[in-house]
Amino acid sequence: MRVGVVVSDRGDWTAEAIGSGLSRQGAKAEYLDFSELAALVGPDLRFRGEGRDLLGLSALIVRDLGRRGSSDVAFRFEALSALEGSGVRVVNPPSAIQRAANKFATSVALQRAGIPHPETLVTTSLSAAEEFVAQYGRAVYKPLFGFKGRGLLLLTAEDPSPLRGLIEKSGVVYLQEFIESTAPRPRDIRAFVVDGHVAGAIFRVAPAGSWISNLARGGAPERCPTTSEIEDLAVRAASAVGAVYCGVDLIETSSGLAVLEVNGTPSGWGLHQAWGIDVGELIAGAVLRLAGGSG
Template sequence: MQTSDKNTKTANIGVVITDPDDWTANALMKNIRKRGANAIPITLATLSASVSDSDFAIFDTDLNDLLALDAIIVRDVGISFALEQISFKFDLLRQFETANIPVMNSPTAIQNAANKFFSFYLFKQVQLPIPRTVVTSDLGVALKATKEFEIAVAKPIFGSQGKGIVKLESTQPDMKQKLATLLKKRGVLYLQQFVPNPGRDIRAFVVGEEALGAIYRISQIGSFISNLSQGGTALMCDLTEEMRALAVNAAKAVDADFAGVDLIEGDKGLFVLEVNATPSGKGIKLACGIDVTERIIGRMFEREL
């Protein structure tokens, strides 16, 4: 939005959400309104588009023209099991960008981060420490990898909230059958060497080129998954300079303006596990008192409006 526009009308900022009761979505909208702008919730699954040789439009169920928005913040794209639906959602975000509407995070950044295989390639390119990982549709390759890793973690390439993660130990007698079952279900296996750790990981929050703070996510007794949505507990973590550098560089690698970066403490030091380009800000607010959504909205206004 140009300066002249800013002086003549109130900015209309779209916030892409899936859950109207989501803490982070409401905090983003609250901080938009604190700056005197209108916060407009958008659910991509309910949008429609029309295209002809003379016109293009994106509109909601009330037929509001969404190409008139001044900027868009993406809180959550939502899980889509149909390829056509998720493709259309990202097509919509790309079309907003094509219409010169700033989108934060960009659809490219969200896709880079969401794809665990491609994000690891990007981390490798900038020499970030990552656990050994094999991606394959070959059962023999998968068996060899689990044997070499001794303990492996099978993850969905596209997944969130710790769902669908399976721990595999090479000594298990039914390993071949377990891998075959997973392969039949997923079509491809993403196998990562398990990093022995203190029963926790670290979620660092980055906005721009600054790590604002971090939380430990502590696993429940008997579980190796530390996601808060899976029963993990959030405690304040004092960021070291190494943690800060890893978090900022990982967010930068996927081209995210803001991100939650997951690190884990192994015997040989810290490893980067993944980047979430649509992170929840609730855990760090409750554990550390840091409102990352305020900084996200501040960055958007500084850069775009």
């Protein structure tokens, strides 16, 4: 069975772990960089990547799509949908990747599933944004399609001035009420879900003097026991966005856990550092089962 692994960085630990897991379970892993993707629309529909016929794949696992611009990203998503429609099992499904990548879509999915989630405002209106920050005193700005903690800003009622520039630049702002964690140090919880189960969880502890806990921004992974509350919320959040595998970020509050967001193309390195858990093996097994292989 041929299984593609879409990744822009061939040194990525998670992609390598998935590929190794596929090989150990009898499948042939083929790494693909979608910067080399080509679609030919004629009497037949054909897709090629780095000289390979993508329609000959049994499955395609997306670790990251890479990007050059908005048109490029739109093409890659449409290509995933077309491949899925042509019989290639795509994981995560294109709809799930899009829903998780768009924080507004994630918030709506979580709300409809009845999952605790910070009060959130998405708006093109400067006055509405200013009112929201004034109401909560502090609010977190997140790029609508942001990742790895890049571009996060903590806005205060005393100084909401960055809002004007953010709206002028992006046209829209995504704001969440700032929730003070009840933990002794600034941190959140990353639960890694694979095929309807939590493979493990970690605390992501912010570096000294920072409130941002993303590992890519200097956060440190520490072991977090998987409680029944973590299991319930993380699995429900994964189901809400339609993901086979994902990272679910939660925060500890005085009234229990709340889900901050869902990552549809997560790294498993932090979980491996803390627990030694190989999510690549688990993802490979889940995909092979879905594609009709052993797994």
